[in-house]
Amino acid sequence: MGLFGAALVLPVQAQTRNPARAPTRGQDREPWKTLAVVQQHLLPSEDHAPGAKEIHATSYLKNLVSQHGLSEEERNFITSGPGWLNELAMQQHKAVFVRLTENQQANLLQQIAGTSAGEDWLAMLLTYIFEALLSSPVYGGNPEAIGWKWLQHDPGFPLPATAGQTWQALQKRR
Amino acid sequence: MSDYDICIIGSGAGASPVALTLAEAGHSVVVLEKGPWFDETDFTKDELSCCRRSVYTPPLSEEQHVIEEASDEGWQGTPTSESGWDFWNGNCIGGSSNFMSGYFYRLKPDDFRLRSVYGPIDGANVVDWPIDYKELEPYYTKVEQRVGVSGRVVKHPFQEPRSTTDFPYPPTEENIVSGWIDAACKKHGYHPLPTPRAILPYPAMNRRGCAYSGYCGSFGCQTGAKGGARAALLDQAVRTGHCKVMPHCKVFRLESDKKGKVTAARYHDRQGKEQKIHARLFVVACQAIETTRLLLSSPGPKHPDGLGNNHGQLGRNLIFSAGGVGQGTLPYEQFSKQQAEALKMRGPFVNRGLQDWYFIDDAKFGRHKGGTIDFLFRHPNGIARANNQKWDDNGRLLWGKPLKRKLEAYFTEARYLRFEVFCDWLPTDNCFVSLDNQIKDKWGSPVARVRIGFHPHDLEIGQYLSDKAKTVLETMKARDIYSSVSGDPPANLVAGGCRFGHDPTRSVLDANCRVHDIDNLYVTDGSFMPTGGSVPYTWTIYANAFRVADRILEHL
Ligand SMILES: Cc1cc2nc3c(=O)[nH]c(=O)nc-3n(C[C@H](O)[C@H](O)[C@H](O)COP(=O)(O)OP(=O)(O)OC[C@H]3O[C@@H](n4cnc5c(N)ncnc54)[C@H](O)[C@@H]3O)c2cc1C
Ligand code: SF4
Numbered sequence: 098m099g100l101f102g103a104a105l106v107l108p109v110q111a112q113t114r115n116p117a118r119a120p121t122r123g124q125d126r127e128p129w130k131t132l133a134v135v136q137q138h139l140l141p142s143e144d145h146a147p148g149a150k151e152i153h154a155t156s157y158l159k160n161l162v163s164q165h166g167l168s169e170e171e172r173n174f175i176t177s178g179p180g181w182l183n184e185l186a187m188q189q190h191k192a193v194f195v196r197l198t199e200n201q202q203a204n205l206l207q208q209i210a211g212t213s214a215g216e217d218w219l220a221m222l223l224t225y226i227f228e229a230l231l232s233s234p235v236y237g238g239n240p241e242a243i244g245w246k247w248l249q250h251d252p253g254f255p256l257p258a259t260a261g262q263t264w265q266a267l268q269k270r271r
Numbered sequence: 272m273s274d275y276d277i278c279i280i281g282s283g284a285g286a287s288p289v290a291l292t293l294a295e296a297g298h299s300v301v302v303l304e305k306g307p308w309f310d311e312t313d314f315t316k317d318e319l320s321c322c323r324r325s326v327y328t329p330p331l332s333e334e335q336h337v338i339e340e341a342s343d344e345g346w347q348g349t350p351t352s353e354s355g356w357d358f359w360n361g362n363c364i365g366g367s368s369n370f371m372s373g374y375f376y377r378l379k380p381d382d383f384r385l386r387s388v389y390g391p392i393d394g395a396n397v398v399d400w401p402i403d404y405k406e407l408e409p410y411y412t413k414v415e416q417r418v419g420v421s422g423r424v425v426k427h428p429f430q431e432p433r434s435t436t437d438f439p440y441p442p443t444e445e446n447i448v449s450g451w452i453d454a455a456c457k458k459h460g461y462h463p464l465p466t467p468r469a470i471l472p473y474p475a476m477n478r479r480g481c482a483y484s485g486y487c488g489s490f491g492c493q494t495g496a497k498g499g500a501r502a503a504l505l506d507q508a509v510r511t512g513h514c515k516v517m518p519h520c521k522v523f524r525l526e527s528d529k530k531g532k533v534t535a536a537r538y539h540d541r542q543g544k545e546q547k548i549h550a551r552l553f554v555v556a557c558q559a560i561e562t563t564r565l566l567l568s569s570p571g572p573k574h575p576d577g578l579g580n581n582h583g584q585l586g587r588n589l590i591f592s593a594g595g596v597g598q599g600t601l602p603y604e605q606f607s608k609q610q611a612e613a614l615k616m617r618g619p620f621v622n623r624g625l626q627d628w629y630f631i632d633d634a635k636f637g638r639h640k641g642g643t644i645d646f647l648f649r650h651p652n653g654i655a656r657a658n659n660q661k662w663d664d665n666g667r668l669l670w671g672k673p674l675k676r677k678l679e680a681y682f683t684e685a686r687y688l689r690f691e692v693f694c695d696w697l698p699t700d701n702c703f704v705s706l707d708n709q710i711k712d713k714w715g716s717p718v719a720r721v722r723i724g725f726h727p728h729d730l731e732i733g734q735y736l737s738d739k740a741k742t743v744l745e746t747m748k749a750r751d752i753y754s755s756v757s758g759d760p761p762a763n764l765v766a767g768g769c770r771f772g773h774d775p776t777r778s779v780l781d782a783n784c785r786v787h788d789i790d791n792l793y794v795t796d797g798s799f800m801p802t803g804g805s806v807p808y809t810w811t812i813y814a815n816a817f818r819v820a821d822r823i824l825e826h827l
Contacts, residue, residue, distance in 0.1 A: 139670040146675055166324070206670075216668050223661050223670060224654075231653035232319055248682035250653045251617045253316030253486035255493055262313065264320040270307045271329065 129159060131179035131194050132222070138206055139219065140226050147243045149226060157229035157238040158222075164265065171221065178218045182209065233257050275301040275515075276827065278536050278550035280522045280565065283366020284812045285556030285796025287500035291417075291507055292820035294514035298827065301548060302505070302514065303538055305521040306362035309369070311502070314491030318652045321490050327370065328359035333713040336560065339722040341701075348720060350710055358560065358721065358762045364518055365501025366558065367763060368809060372488030373469035373497055374645055375420050376806035377411045377814075379431045379629060380404040381640075385695075385802050389640050395697035395726050396588055398801050401773050401782035408434055410814035415439050418498035418813055419475060422467030429629045443472045443481055443620050447613035448601070448688060452623045452646055455746035461739075466624040466645055469498030469809070478502060483618030486651055500813075520546070523716045525553060525578060525792070527571030533578070533792045539714050552823065556796040556816070559589060563704040563768040563798065564719040566786075579779045579786040579794075585769065586704035589721065590803045592764035593729035594642060594692035595737045595756030598649065599749025602685040614686050621647050621688070625743070628736055629805060636735055642694030642805030644740045649687035656681070688749060690740040692733050694805045696760070697726035704768050725758035766797030766808050783822040784815070795819050 133155040142148030149155065162172050179194065185205055186194040194202060209215030229238030231245065233256045239245065245252055257263055277293050279286045282304035294300045309327070320326045331352040338356060339348045351358060361367030381388045383400040391397060412434050414420060421440035424433065442465045456463040470487075473480035478495035487497065495502040508514040519541035526535040526547075533553045540546050555562050563586040567577040579585050603611035628641035649656070660677050663669045669677065696702075701724025706717040733756040744752045772778030775787040784799050786792045795816040797808045804811065 140675065141671055143672070143675070146679070203671075210668055219670065220661065220668055223668075223674075224658055227654045227657040227661075228319070228323070231657060233315075233317055236319065245653075248653070248657075248678060250682060251485060251651070252653065253484045253490075253617065253651065254482070255315050255484075257315045257317045257320070262315050262317070264317065264324045264326050267309070267313060267320055267326045268324065270309075271326070 128176045128179035129155060131182060132158065132175075134195050134202065135178075135182070135206065135219075136222060136226060138203060139223055140230070146247050147230070149229075151240075152226070152229045152244055153238050153240055154226045154229040157236065158225050160237055161225065166265070174218065175221060175225075178222075181215075185209070235263060273549045273551045275299045275548065275550045277301070277552050277554060277823070278303065278548050279554040279556065280536060281366060281556040281558065281562075281796065282364045282500065282505060282516060283361075283556065283558065283796065284368040284500045284809050285558075285794075285816050286554065287365070287504035287508065288813055288816035289554050289556070289793075289795050289820040289823065290514050290516075291504045291511075292817060293823065293827075294508040294511040296824055297513060300508065300514040301550065302516045303520040303522050303536060303548065304364050304366075304516065304518050306364065306518060308364040308516070308518040309491060311491075311493050311495055314369075314493045316484055316486040316490060318654050321370075321486075322652055323654065325357070325359075327361050327363055327491075328357060329362060331355070331357060334359075335710065335712070335718055337707045337710055337718060337720040339720060341724060346722060346724075348707070356762075360558065360763045364516060365499045365505060368499040369491045369497075369501060370489050371469070371497070371499065371763075371807075371809060372647075373809075374624075374807055375422075375467045375469045375810040376624070376643060376804075377431050378404065378407075378804040378806065378811055379429060381630065382802065382804040383407075385640060389638075392697060392726070392728055395699055395728070397697060398770075398772065398777075400801060401771055404431065407811070407814050407818060408432065410817045411810065413817050414810055414813045417476075417817075418469055418503045419471045419478070420467050420469055420498070420810070421472050423465045425462070425464060427462045427464060427626065429626050438467060440472055440475070442622060443468055443470050444483060444618070445622055446616055446619040446648075447610060448648075448686075449621055449623050451747055452621070452743060455743045456625065458746055459742060461625055461627050461743070464624045464626060466622045468620070468622065469503075471496040471498070476503075477507075485617030487620075488650065489652075521714065522557075522565060523568060523714060525555075525565065525569040525571075527569070527574060527578060527789070529572045531571065531573035531789050533789060543714065552791040552793070552827065554793045554795055554823070556794065558796055559765045559768045559798045560704050560719050560721055562794055562796055563589075564706065566769070566794075567704075567706050568716055573788070578789060578792060579769065581788065582776045584777065584779050587700070588698035588767045588770050588801065589702045589704055589765065590696040590698050590767040590800065591702075591723075591760035591762075592803060592807060593694045593696040593725065593733055593758075595733045595754055596689060596691050597737055597740055597744070597752065597754030598687055598689045599741075599744035599747065599752040600685045601688055601747070601749055604684070605748065617651060625740070628739055631732075631735065633735075639732060640695055640805065641732060642692060642736050644736055645691045645693070646740075646743070647689055647691065649689050688744065688747070690737075690744070690754075692736040692740065692756070693764075693807060694729060694732045694736060695803055696729055698767060698770075698802065699724060699726050701725075723760050725760070730756055730758060764807055766800040766803050766812075769794045769798035770801040771799040772801065784819045785822075785826075793819055793823060
């Protein structure tokens, strides 16, 4: 199996009946709506290179949070970020973050990056964006190896191919 | 009444040679391992399983260590559940040897008599070993054959004596960069060595050959080519029909009688229920820190302070591998298209080491025990590499398009050649294992408290070797060369705590790795080592465990 062999591997959530729709489910609700916009700032889409949307970064993170893949502390930290961001947006622009122009949003992100908690929050979101970008498609990100192709990354072999080979399944056997 | 002839606690590199030798001799053996049983079918190149979630190690919230570091206010202990600094290395059948890279080096004769050859060092507890190289040599050879070590003997100023002319397996495939390293070394008059690897280049001994998956260290092996303890030895031991391997058995205490003899191992099974196994003889090989912890947690009528601790030696002189790391960038644009394509090849290994300064005799720097330099590519894990790119040169977070351009350049324009330096971690009074008096694991047993002080001499040697390694990268015209030498211990390369020796008041084990005043208790992981040599330990751990297994056979 070569570099793109992984494209044959079905994502875990593809077990839902309509895999194409899976990535957007529930993302129209908070905190996911705001998180999705922030993620898109962190990794914007370009013609030649995927962004957060293309790598399914939001559904990846949502899965991780809902499947208890993170510590409670991390979960709370990630999901409470949009609350602070909206407070700041309301203070400065009298509108929630997702209603602002792209420039206003970018400006607010620069502002929060100037605080250590804000920077930690963005850094953590980036970590999970990289997971969605470069982990095996079996976890729901990196669809059709789009992240590996972009960065010409050879992921090695064999890749996890069955639900039993995922970290969640192996962890249960500990 | 004994359930088994031998009960072995732990199932890794120190345990498996004993299990195999005794099972092959027809003795009934039971192996108790705290972790689960994974095999080739479970191991994939999944960065999340391998390195980003604790899958092969326990959650730190349930089982942890307390690490004591020097601070202005003295020694400060921090639980690893707070720091995230994980001291577990692989807890499953086969132990951490499942996940090793398999760089295999023997010690050299002078490693066995460091104190006699180099004299004392202030603040360090350097001693000679109670055995010499000659006694271990046949067992190094046995490991080459039974675990499977591939390599090629080349002429070298510090080549250790061998009883066979060459390795039983030829070296694994190499990347084009290995030839470039050779050329650079030769310009300096250095003697590059093909690094011996515990990897089968082709199928043998019921195992498949290496598939050159490109992801070896930190990953379990999907072919069995890597000479981890389970694939190479324990599977064979089970096939004899005399060895029972029991996963999910966490031994928390060894019971001993009035005469000091060990009678039973008490353990928690997967359901958390307490169980007990009796045997004629017990072998502990839980990896250095946990071995000391178990013995300290096992007081008995004749050993009120823990088994083997009547002279307060247990847990002392813990050692790690000292040294440092460095890196240089090899931009593809520096090479022809063909060379660049060959350089990009993920599977073949670098396999180059330098031992020209294993013993240093330098007009300016003096005469010292030195160490080993190994060259390797930067670990290929994509998520970790991407994550490192998210900070700019001023330490500020980077995102958006600037981050994407940086990622593209990092991933697609160069390959990164690293070196690792291995030198002796001098044993001192500031590096030891005790029991924490507050923090307990999920079963209620005190966790190990580890003080990790180092000797400043280690840094000087590490720096000397790093500077030499950098000359090779410079000659190769690598860019952005850097190195870092620190006293932080690599948690995966650990030994000592139960040093062996002739004097029962200054050591825990005798020359055969039997606890001095306990007739039926042996320790066969790296805990026995009074000094570590300037190489990773596993070949020596395997060899010594085979040696001790022969002594146990005589004993039974
Ligand atoms: C990523 C990585 C890379 C490495 N690379 C190299 C290398 O290139 N070269 C080299 O020489 N070495 C390397 N090593 C080190 C090598 O793995 C160890 O030296 C070797 O495995 C140590 O053997 P051991 O028997 O002491 O411990 P292990 O092999 O870890 O076995 C100990 C076992 O005991 C079990 N155990 C612990 N406590 C208990 C208990 N109370 N009850 C029951 N079971 C228990 C553990 O779960 C574990 O399975 C590497 C290690 C890692 C993690
Ligand atoms: S197949 Fe080869 S490269 Fe892959 S893990 Fe096994 S020994 Fe290492």
